[in-house]
Amino acid sequence: MSATTARDLFVTGLRNAHAMERQAQELMERQSERSGDYPEVQAKLRQHLAETKTQQTRLEECLKACGESPSTLKDAALAFVANVAALGHAVAPDEIIKNALANNAFEHYEIAAYKSLLALAEPAGMSSQVAALRASLAEEEQMAAWADKSVATVTLAYLAKSRSAAA
């Protein structure tokens, strides 16, 4: 692989990751507004929302370090939004469960995206960006671990609420 190709792939990956993080922000903003009945979920979403904004800034800094202007990010973001529009849009009684499943998938997708960027950083001649990408990866791994555990706890919490509502 030539250095140019690796750099191109890296820059494309950074743009896609930025679009992914913007979508993550939109999903979590919508979910955190609607998860007041589940305070632990809401608190975690708000915490990760703040991390997600920092991750966007890190990606913008990575793009600048590659000599790319972050101003051309908009189209990629919109394309990504269209691809994952189904995630997090469900308005159903068991919305909290559907969101737990979607968030689990989304966090693991984000982990994969950062691992791909980390694999490309050195061949792209951008080892200077490894620390920033690792910081975001660590945050995604923590959120994914929480999201994984929350599938069972949220499902049972929803069951308990449904039972008390029916009683």
Ligand SMILES: [Fe+2]
């Ligand atoms: Fe995330």
